[in-house]
Amino acid sequence: MTGLRYVYAVCRPFGAALQSQLTGLGGDPPRLLTHHGLIAVVSHVPERDFAEAPLRAHLEDLEWLTATARTHQLVIDALTAVTTPLPLRLGTVFRDDSGVRTMMEAREDDFHRILDRVQGRVEWGVKVYAESEKHEQEPARPAQPASGRDYLRLRRQQTRATEDSWQKAESFATRIHDMLSAHAEDSRLHAPQNATLSGAPGRNVLNAAYLVPRTASEEFVELVDRMKDDTPGMRVELTGPWAAYSFTQLSDSEEERP
Known part of the structure; x- marks a missing residue:
């Protein structure tokens, strides 16, 4: 079959079969390409969409990008169910099998090092949101303060109330993070989500990932x-188990194409 090679992930050989109905990008079922004790999970994809120029244009197309990311994630999820994958960046494409093997050989030591670290482990995501009641965020105030001094005093009271509320939220988030970190092998703190972009209610005060052995996941x-x-x-939100995205990232220099 002709076409470029899209690489989803690198992993170690595994015995279980992938879902028989699993379809990758370009409608091509993912296949396993072996090289030096590593496996690249790849699909054949058309040049009209995944050659350098059209791919760059597609990455600006939100609808195309969303559909592609969804399919990419479905393959990663299927792999996570049967092994420990090292997901590669969305849009990792090579000319042919030889190009994929060249990449695997160039990064072989890094792949083995990271896979050694995450083997048998998954990532759990935890977000904490402060959901203060409106009256706590905006204390009641007279419609028309008696004087400028009364107005300034009221504003100071409101500011102190807001600061106290966020301090309690931050303290709660810190306590949760410390407890969860003690039950995980590693953790990563990500930037809080922007409420306008995420659409999630409340203020995000913790956005963290935890690396947990599969065998300890139920307890976590x-x-x-x-x-x-x-x-x-x-509000505490838990997501996962995921492939260990936050703990398998190659550096930018390592992810450059050969």
């Missing part, structure tokens, strides 16, 4: 569940 999930009702006005 139970720990998060116990924390969900710990503090009124706070």
Whole structure:
């Protein structure tokens, strides 16, 4: 079959079969390309979409990008169910099988090092949102303060109330992160999500990822569940298990194409 080679992930050989109905990009079922004890999971994709120029244009097309990312993630999820994959960056494409093998050989030591670290482990994501009631965020105030001094005093009271609310939220988030980190092998703090972009209600005060052995995942999930009702006005969201995205990233120089 002709076409370029799209690479989803690199992993070690595994015995279980991928889902028989799994379809990758370009409608091509993912296949396994072996080289020096590593496996690249690839699909044949058409040049009209994935050659350098059209791919660059497509990456500016939100609809195309969303559909492509969804299919990419479905393949990663299928791999995560049967092995420990090292996901590659969306849009990792090579001319042919030889190009993929050249890449694998150039990065072989890095791939083995990272796979050694995450083998048998998954990533869990935890987000904490402060959901203060409106009256707590905006204390009631007279429609018309008696004087400028009364107005300034009221504003100071509102500022202190808001600061106290966020300090409590930050303290809660720190406590959760410390507890979860103690039950994980590693953790990563990501930038809080912008509420306008994410559409999630409340203020995101914790956005973290945790590397957890599969065998300890049930205990980790139970720990998060116990924390969900710990503090009124706070919302805890758990996602996963995922491939260990936050713990398998190659540096920019390592991800350059050969």
